[in-house]
Amino acid sequence: MPGDSPEPEGMMCLHPRRDDVRDVLVDPGGRRLDDPPAGTRVGTSAPHRIAQLTVSQPHLALIPVRGNADTRLALARTGETVDAVVLAGAGLRRIGREAEATEVLDAHRMMPGLGAGQLAMQTWESDEATRAVLAPLVDADATRAAVAERTLLRALAGHCHAPIAGHAAVGASGEVRLAARVYAPDGSVVLGAERVGGLPEEVGRAAAEDLISQGANEVLAASRRT
Template sequence: MLADRPPLRIGSRTSPMAMAQARLVQDLITKAAGDVPTEIVGIETSGDQWMGDLAELGGKGAFLKEIDRRLVLGGVDIAVHAMKDVPGDGPLPEGTAFAAYLPRDDVRDVVVIREGSPYTCMEEMPAGTRIGTSAVRRKAQLLKHRPDLHVDRIRGSVDARVARLDAEKRFEALVLNAAGLRRLRMEHRVSEVIAPEVMCPAVGSGVVGVQCRTADTALAELLRLLDDPVTRTHMAAERTMPHGLRERCNSPIAGHCHTTADGQLSLLGMVFTREGGQFAYSQEWAPADSPEELGAWVAAELLRKGARGIIDGNPR
């Protein structure tokens, strides 16, 4: 029985956002099985330590590998990941699986304007205004709609980026995730919400995944109590798409699946050049029991429209 074992060790990145997600999982486990002791184990990852281009470390997987290693070797029992950081082009570490996806949070991106700025929204900002973002996806889509802006990379935890925005005055605004700001209780800094139709979310945006060793069947059964079936279906469609595209790390790819009013799955996929000058776009629909087929179909359509060349840096 789980109650007879030592505390479940929940592995997480050490950023404030990641620790908030780990505490959320910890609280849900307590509600599902109050007699199961837990503890959070913070793990510093190479992605958190590196402030340069993630591509030089092998991509966004740099946020996972130290945690995955601890999970596989038994140093932790559970790994908590933001699914947008989990690469979609390769298998999970052998002997592990995502036993639960928590219900999806807000996927929208938002604009955070520096304190003291004369502007209240991006529409007011003149040509050449400097905007900061950590994501190629956001940069590409911003420049697609506003090619006159100057968009630069800014790394670090969300709270650190907002502090730098106000202190350094290097940027007029940042583009961040709405759910992340809410988890950090910083939603008061939101100046403008960007509709998903204007800025397609990252694959896995707003979803927290809970990973464990498949051999730990009792724990896997407990974690399944936390699993949201609708989110799992959407994740299957979204994560199949970059796998079909053979996504490389930090590729300018966006994808979002949702269930329509008539019960169908709708998947939007987009691939961009880094400056947003060229892109491939596909949106398809499928029955709710066919998420993998939908993801594969959207990937095939994107490839037909030139996505491979865009990802490889050779757009036609």
């Protein structure tokens, strides 16, 4: 589902309970992220992961990899092009291979991508029969968090390949807390914002405005040219 455009008029987007948002390292040698020596080849694809790893682990050789989770795990297992991979933990769980993760990366250390661990269900507001079928699956907190994240992404004119990371969660009081970052692809620039509020759309817009005031539009424009 495109994250950089609103739903068509009359369509609504609902979300079931969110999975773990954290990324994981899979290293067939059993190493954690701080263990590999200089030059170790770590495969990943998302620009926000590459930027964060460039900053935190500059001694690693980051190798772009594509394909589904099974394909990426196979690349690490054979060792022909990469020695380890970083990918979404939720993706491993969906294929029943979460035990292969050698480290679950803290979300503060490796901020996840917007929408991480989320599934979406779309239907027309007027389709009461379908809405009734989906109702038992809907998680209100996950839906509110998704609205905040998608509002941020649209306000930044971002897309699935933009170097943007962020995570929204609903606290016990019902307020939405959103933390977000924008990166230069090489990690040379890191912009951050955090907002809390009762209305997810307002939280997303406010966080985006904070990032824009720091130069996010210019950073993202430059990333599109690389």
